[in-house]
Amino acid sequence: xxxxxxxxxxxxxxxxxxxxxxxxxRRRTPPPPHSPQPPPPSFAAAQTTTIxxxxxxxxxxxxxxxxxxxxxxxxxxxxxxxxxxxxxxxxVINLDPANDALPYECAANIEDLIKLSDxxxxxxxxxxxxxxxxxxxxxxxxxxxxxxxxxxxxHYFLFDFPGQVExxxxxxxxxxxxxxxxxxxxxxxTAVHLVDAHLCSDPxxxxxxxxxxxxxxxxxxxxxxxxxxxxxxxxxxxKLAFNLEFYTDVEDLSYLQNLLDQDPRSAKYRKLxxxxxxxxxxxxxxxxxxxxxxxxFQDKESVGNLVKLIDKSNGYIFSGIEGSIVEFSKIxxxxxxxxxxxxxxxxxxxxxxxxxxxxxxxxxxxxxxQ
Numbered sequence: 211x212x213x214x215x216x217x218x219x220x221x222x223x224x225x226x227x228x229x230x231x232x233x234x235x236r237r238r239t240p241p242p243p244h245s246p247q248p249p250p251p252s253f254a255a256a257q258t259t260t261i262x263x264x265x266x267x268x269x270x271x272x273x274x275x276x277x278x279x280x281x282x283x284x285x286x287x288x289x290x291x292x293x294x295x296x297x298x299x300x301x302v303i304n305l306d307p308a309n310d311a312l313p314y315e316c317a318a319n320i321e322d323l324i325k326l327s328d329x330x331x332x333x334x335x336x337x338x339x340x341x342x343x344x345x346x347x348x349x350x351x352x353x354x355x356x357x358x359x360x361x362x363x364x365h366y367f368l369f370d371f372p373g374q375v376e377x378x379x380x381x382x383x384x385x386x387x388x389x390x391x392x393x394x395x396x397x398x399x400t401a402v403h404l405v406d407a408h409l410c411s412d413p414x415x416x417x418x419x420x421x422x423x424x425x426x427x428x429x430x431x432x433x434x435x436x437x438x439x440x441x442x443x444x445x446x447x448x449k450l451a452f453n454l455e456f457y458t459d460v461e462d463l464s465y466l467q468n469l470l471d472q473d474p475r476s477a478k479y480r481k482l483x484x485x486x487x488x489x490x491x492x493x494x495x496x497x498x499x500x501x502x503x504x505x506x507f508q509d510k511e512s513v514g515n516l517v518k519l520i521d522k523s524n525g526y527i528f529s530g531i532e533g534s535i536v537e538f539s540k541i542x543x544x545x546x547x548x549x550x551x552x553x554x555x556x557x558x559x560x561x562x563x564x565x566x567x568x569x570x571x572x573x574x575x576x577x578x579x580q
Contacts, residue, residue: 269397270526271367273388273432276404277422278373281439281503282306286370287314287403288503293366301365304356305387306372308337308342314431317365318350320357333390341374347382352390352447359395367397379425388432400433401426402516405498407438411447411455413469414476417483420490421462427495435521437516442502463487471578 229477272289274282285308290300301317307326312319329340348355359367369388377384391397403426409415427434430461436456444450450457451469470476470483490496499519501512520526 267396268525268526269279269363269365269367269395269527270521270529270546271369271397271399272370272520272524273371273399273401273430274404275371275378275401275426277406277437280373280404280406282315282370282373283309284406285402285439285503286368288513289517290368292510292517296517299365300368301359302363302368302370303355304370305348306370308341308372309370317362318355320344320355321350323351323354336518338374338376340382341372341377342381345372345377345387349383349386349390352387352394355387356394358393359391359490363395367399369399375422375426379422379429385430388430398524398526400435400520401430402520403434403436404439404501405436407441407444408443408447410450410454412440413451413466414473414483416457417466417486417490418464420463420496421486423496423498424490425492435516435519435523436496437501438498439501439503439510443498452570454500458500459497460490460498463491475524540550 268478274286277283286302290302293300303317303318304312305320305545307320307324307329310321324344326337326340326344328335328349329335329343333340333343335343376402381407388399392399405422405423409419427436444454452465456465461493464487466487467484471480476483492552499512499516501516503513
């Protein structure tokens with residue numbers, strides 16, 4: 211290639227002279243016989259390039275966060291049951307040192323490393339400062355958590371974090387813990403941010419939830435899904451001013467201004483609220499999906515739709531798939547009903563077993579009445 215470019219830079223006469231120079235003839239070597247050149251790669255060949263995902267190295271999971279009382283522990287318990295029903299091996303990791311009443315079985319528990327009550331007693335700290343101290347201690351002892359999780363690399367992880375919101379939009383300890391685990395264990399994680407649905411009944415609280423969701427998304431820098439939890443209880447807080455899609459899609463927040471002006475406490479902050487709503491809309495990142503995890507067996511659709519969103523965001527839908535780039539693009543752009551096709555026999559037997567069990571229980575109830 212260099213010789214070709216050099217000969218093109220010379221004039222024709224200089225090229226001929228260079229070919230007949232004695233020193234040139236001594237250096238030239240005849241080309242080897244029968245040396246076919248490989249054909250240039252075509253675009254069609256590039257389209258059919260086979261890609262194999264390293265499923266034995268990737269580990270998928272969720273980082274469950276949200277304000278206190280938003281239902282994080284209940285979510286982890288219900289989500290682990292749902293994922294096990296569709297055939298996944300699930301490991302729940304409790305990273306809340308103040309959560310001593312767990313409804314699920316822990317694969318790893320931060321209380322084995324540090325307890326909030328001990329920190330508050332020893333260092334004379336309150337609960338907020340104690341949680342920050344515990345996260346800082348966990349970051350410095352990340353090898354302990356890594357040793358707990360490394361034997362579970364064939365599991366799907368659910369990380370149950372504390373409800374201290376400052377940990378996820380102000381301090382960097384929790385973010386550093388997540389980042390180190392991602393690098394050490396090759397994790398593919400999605401942040402699931404739970405917000406109590408009753409905040410939609412108050413315009414001021416709803417704007418606060420939008421700001422919290424936005425700042426958390428920008429701080430953690432993870433694939434992120436915001437969830438309105440306890441959606442089955444939203445009617446108990448009164449009738450909403452707008453339909454539910456207004457609160458989930460977050461499209462035009464100017465309609466909230468009239469509601470805020472009717473409240474004498476928030477009327478004087480009208481300009482500030484307007485500016486904050488414009489910040490949320492300018493970013494255009496925040497939206498919500500709904501969930502009723504308490505009514506898991508009555509409302510499987512909301513849980514199933516959320517699982518599909520999470521699997522699409524962290525790449526779980528591509529695990530174990532071998533195909534071309536075009537096939538991967540089709541999967542990424544298509545709507546997802548793949549979970550029920552991936553485990554058809556498991557779903558079939560679960561449904562059949564549940565129906566049979568309920569029928570037997572009903573027969574037993576009727577016989578006991580008689």
